[in-house]
Amino acid sequence: MGKYKKIIMIKDTNTGNRTSRIYDLFLNSLRERGLEDDVQVVRVADINFYNKGVVARILPDNITYVKIEESDIDRIVRISIVKDDTVKDLLVDPKDKQMRIVLRNCGIIDPESIDDYLKFDGYKGLKKVLEENNRDKVIEELKISGLCGRGGGGFPTWMKWNFAKSQQTDTKFIICNGDEGDPGAYMDRSVLEGDPHSVIEGMIIAAFAIGAKKGYLYIRAEYPLAISRVEMAIEQAHQKGLLGKNILGTDFSFDLGIRLGAGAFVCGEETALIASIEGKRGCPSPRPPYPTINGLWGKPTVINNVETLANIAQILLNGGKRFSNIGTEKCAGTKVFALTGKVKNSSLIEIPMGITLKEIIYDIGGGVLNNKKIKAVQTGGPSGGVIPEEFFDTCIDYEGLQKLGSIMGSGGMIVMDEDDCMVDIAKFYLKFCVDESCGKCAPCRIGGKQMLDLLTDISEGRASCDHVDQLKRISKAMQKASLCGLGQTASNPVLTTLKYFEEEYKEHIVDRRCKSGKCELLFIYEIIEDKCKHCGLCQKKCPVDAIDGDRDNGFMINQEKCVKCGQCFDVCKFEAISR
Amino acid sequence: MTKLTLKNFDQETSKEEKEIKNWVKVGMSTCGIAAGADVVMETIKKAVKENGLDIKVIKTGCVGKCYAEPLVEVKVENMPQVMYGKVDADIANLIIQQHIIGKKLLNDCIYLVAVKDGKNG
Numbered sequence: 001m002g003k004y005k006k007i008i009m010i011k012d013t014n015t016g017n018r019t020s021r022i023y024d025l026f027l028n029s030l031r032e033r034g035l036e037d038d039v040q041v042v043r044v045a046d047i048n049f050y051n052k053g054v055v056a057r058i059l060p061d062n063i064t065y066v067k068i069e070e071s072d073i074d075r076i077v078r079i080s081i082v083k084d085d086t087v088k089d090l091l092v093d094p095k096d097k098q099m100r101i102v103l104r105n106c107g108i109i110d111p112e113s114i115d116d117y118l119k120f121d122g123y124k125g126l127k128k129v130l131e132e133n134n135r136d137k138v139i140e141e142l143k144i145s146g147l148c149g150r151g152g153g154g155f156p157t158w159m160k161w162n163f164a165k166s167q168q169t170d171t172k173f174i175i176c177n178g179d180e181g182d183p184g185a186y187m188d189r190s191v192l193e194g195d196p197h198s199v200i201e202g203m204i205i206a207a208f209a210i211g212a213k214k215g216y217l218y219i220r221a222e223y224p225l226a227i228s229r230v231e232m233a234i235e236q237a238h239q240k241g242l243l244g245k246n247i248l249g250t251d252f253s254f255d256l257g258i259r260l261g262a263g264a265f266v267c268g269e270e271t272a273l274i275a276s277i278e279g280k281r282g283c284p285s286p287r288p289p290y291p292t293i294n295g296l297w298g299k300p301t302v303i304n305n306v307e308t309l310a311n312i313a314q315i316l317l318n319g320g321k322r323f324s325n326i327g328t329e330k331c332a333g334t335k336v337f338a339l340t341g342k343v344k345n346s347s348l349i350e351i352p353m354g355i356t357l358k359e360i361i362y363d364i365g366g367g368v369l370n371n372k373k374i375k376a377v378q379t380g381g382p383s384g385g386v387i388p389e390e391f392f393d394t395c396i397d398y399e400g401l402q403k404l405g406s407i408m409g410s411g412g413m414i415v416m417d418e419d420d421c422m423v424d425i426a427k428f429y430l431k432f433c434v435d436e437s438c439g440k441c442a443p444c445r446i447g448g449k450q451m452l453d454l455l456t457d458i459s460e461g462r463a464s465c466d467h468v469d470q471l472k473r474i475s476k477a478m479q480k481a482s483l484c485g486l487g488q489t490a491s492n493p494v495l496t497t498l499k500y501f502e503e504e505y506k507e508h509i510v511d512r513r514c515k516s517g518k519c520e521l522l523f524i525y526e527i528i529e530d531k532c533k534h535c536g537l538c539q540k541k542c543p544v545d546a547i548d549g550d551r552d553n554g555f556m557i558n559q560e561k562c563v564k565c566g567q568c569f570d571v572c573k574f575e576a577i578s579r
Numbered sequence: 580m581t582k583l584t585l586k587n588f589d590q591e592t593s594k595e596e597k598e599i600k601n602w603v604k605v606g607m608s609t610c611g612i613a614a615g616a617d618v619v620m621e622t623i624k625k626a627v628k629e630n631g632l633d634i635k636v637i638k639t640g641c642v643g644k645c646y647a648e649p650l651v652e653v654k655v656e657n658m659p660q661v662m663y664g665k666v667d668a669d670i671a672n673l674i675i676q677q678h679i680i681g682k683k684l685l686n687d688c689i690y691l692v693a694v695k696d697g698k699n700g
Contacts, residue, residue, distance in 0.1 A: 004657045004658050004659060007659060007684065009689065009691070040683060040684060042684040042685075042686055042689065043686045043687050044687070044688075044689040044690070044691060045647070045664060045665070045687055045688055045689055045690050046644075046647065046664070046689075046690040046691055047691050048691045057691070059659045060659060103643060105640075106639075106640045106641055106642060106643070107604070107606055107639050107640055107641055107642025107643065107650070107652075108604075108639060108642070109639060109640075110637050110638055110639060111638075111639065111640045112638065118592045119592070122592075123583075123588075123592075124592075127585060127588050130585060131585055186610070189608075189609060190608060190610070190640065190641045190643070193608040193609060193640050193641065194608055194639070194640020194641050195640060223609070225608065225609050225612070226609075239580045239582075240580060240581075240582060240583050241582030241583050241584065242583060248583055248584050248585050248588065249582075249583075249584030249585055249586065250585065340645075344646070345644070345646045345647075346645045346646045347643050347644055347645050347646060348641060348643035348645060349643060350643075
C-alpha cells in the first residue's frame with residue numbers, strides 16, 4: 001500500500017443536511033493552518049454509519065469519529081491531522097457487522113476468469129480433499145463445521161451426504177438447486193453470477209464424498225447471465241483438468257451439466273426438481289423415500305442449495321472447526337440475505353448467525369425509507385411469515401425465526417412500513433402460492449383457493465368474524481395434509497399476520513377500514529379542513545385533477561375522480577389529508 | 580492451457596504475476612447492468628484508452644450494495660481504494676479525470692465498503 005496524502009471523509013449520517021456546512025468548516029480550519037494542499041476533505045455518500053450525527057473518517061490512519069459538532073472541528077484538525085494523535089471522546093471502533101464467506105469473492109474477482117478464482121485460494125479446498133483421498137474425513141469435517149442447508153430447511157449437510165454415501169450403488173448424483181423463486185430474493189443469482197467457480201468446486205467435493213460421477217446445476221431460465229457464466233466456468237474447469245476424467249490427475253472423474261427451470265416455484269422442492277430434470281411435469285412426490293436414497297432416475301441423489309455449496313470449499317480448506325466458531329453454538333456459519341423493501345440500503349448482505357434483526361435493519365440497512373414508521377419484516381418468502389417490531393431483538397438462526405412463526409427460508413428479507421397493509425401482504429403471498437401450486441394434492445389446491453377468497457372478502461369489506469376462524473381452520477388442514485413444503489407452509493404469512501396484527505384484521509372486518517391505504521374499497525382520501533393551510537400543493541400534484549377548489553376557498557377531493565394514488569397524502573406537509 | 584494436477588497445482592497457481600497496481604472494477608451482474616453498468620464500463624474503457632492510462636479495467640460480480648448500483652471500485656497508486664456508487668457516464672469520466680489523473684477523490688459519490696483500507700468487507 002503506497003502512501004498518500006491525508007484524507008478526511010465526512011458525512012452527516014442523520015439528515016445529510018449538515019454535510020456541506022461541516023465540509024466548509026473543515027476546509028477553513030485547514031486553510032488557516034496552511035494545510036489545504038496536504039489534506040483533502042471529501043464529502044461521501046455513505047460512510048457505513050447511520051444516525052450517528054456527523055461522521056468523519058481519516059485516511060490512511062483509518063480513524064473514525066462520530067457525533068461531531070461544529071466546535072469539534074478545530075480539535076480534530078489540531079490533534080488528528082497536525083499531531084497525528086486521536087480525539088478520544090469522539091473515537092469509535094468501526095466493526096463491520098457483515099462477514100463474508102459465501103460472498104467472499106463476489107465483486108472482487110472477475111467471475112469469467114478461472115485464473116482470478118485460482119488466485120483467491122480457488123480449488124485449493126478440492127486439491128486438499130483429493131490429496132487426502134479420504135471420503136469419511138470430508139464428511140467428518142462437515143460434521144464438525146455444523147453446516148446446515150441454506151435453502152431454508154436447515155437439515156445438516158453432512159447427514160445428507162452421509163446417507164447418499166452409504167448407499168451401495170455405482171450411479172449417484174449431485175444436484176445444485178438454483179431454482180430461486182421467492183419474491184424479492186436474489187442471493188443465488190448473485191453467487192452464480194459473481195463467483196460461479198465456488199459453487200462448482202463445492203459440487204466436485206460433494207461428488208467425491210458421496211461417490212457421484214455426474215452432477216446437474218438446476219438454474220431457472222430467467223437468469224440468463226448466471227447461466228452463461230456458469231457455462232463458461234464449467235468450460236474453463238474442463239480445460240484446467242478440474243472437471244471431466246481424472247480430475248487433478250487422480251482417478252476421480254466427475255462431470256457437470258446445466259438444466260434450466262422454466263420458472264415454476266414448486267420446482268424448488270427437491271422431489272419436484274428431480275421430476276423436472278427427468279423431463280416429467282414438475283410435481284412433488286411424497287417423502288420418504290428421500291432423494292438421498294431414491295432420487296434422480298431412482299438413484300441416490302444429494303440436492304444442495306447454491307449457498308450451501310458455496311460454503312463447502314472454504315470449510316474443507318480451513319477446517320470445520322474454524323467454521324463452527326462463527327455464528328451461534330447451535331447454528332454455525334453465516335447466512336446471505338437479500339434485504340429489500342422499505343429500507344434505505346437495499347442490499348445483499350452476509351451476516352454471522354446470531355445477530356439481531358435490529359442490527360440488520362438499522363446498522364446495515366441504514367433504517368427505514370423516508371423516515372416512516374416500521375411495521376414488520378417478512379422473512380422466508382411465501383413460506384415464511386412476518387415479524388413485528390417488538391421482536392426485532394430476536395437472534396437470527398433457524399430456531400429463533402421458527403419460534404416466531406416465520407422461517408429462515410432461502411434468505412429474502414423484506415422490510416415493511418406503516419403504508420403496508422398486513423391483510424394485503426397476506427393476500428399477496430397467498431396468491432403467489434395459489435398461482436404456483438401444482439394442483440396435485442387437494443389441501444393445497446382447494447385450501448389455498450378458499451383462503452384467498454376469504455382474504456379477498458376481508459380486503460373488500462364483505463367479511464364477518466367467522467372469516468378469521470375459517471382461515472385458521474383451513475390453515476391447519478393445509479399444514480397437516482399437503483404433500484410438499486409449498487402447501488404445508490403456504491398459510492404461514494396468513495397465520496403470522498393474524499397472530500401479530502389481529503387488530504388490523506378487525507379494522508378491516510368490523511370498521512371496514514384500511515388505515516394503510518392499500519385495500520381500495522376500505523378507505524377514501526379526504527381533506528381535513530381544520531388542518532388545511534390552503535397551500536394548493538395537493539391540487540398541483542394530483543395526476544387526475546380530482547381536487548377542486550382554490551387557495552382562497554380551500555380544497556375538496558372529488559371522490560368520483562379520485563384514483564386513490566395517495567400522492568396528495570404524501571405531499572401534504574400539514575397532515576391535512578386523512579385516509 | 581495446462582491441465583492442473585495434484586503435483587503441479589501449487590506451482591501453476593502461484594505463478595509470479597506482476598501485481599496489478601492500478602485497476603478499476605465495475606460490478607457487472609444483472610443488478611449492475613440493469614442500473615447501467617454496461618454504459619459505465621464502455622465509458623471507462625474508452626477514457627482509459629483515449630488517455631493512454633496504465634489501468635486494468637476488470638469486470639466483477641455484485642458486491643452487494645444494490646441501492647448504489649452501478650458500482651465502480653478504483654485503486655490507483657498513492658490513493659486509497661474506494662468505491663463509487665450511482666455512477667453514470669458523466670461520473671465515470673470524472674473518476675478518470677479527477678481521481679485517476681488528478682489524484683483527487685470525488686465529492687458526494689463515494690460509498691464506503693471497506694472498514695480497513697485496501698481490504699474488502
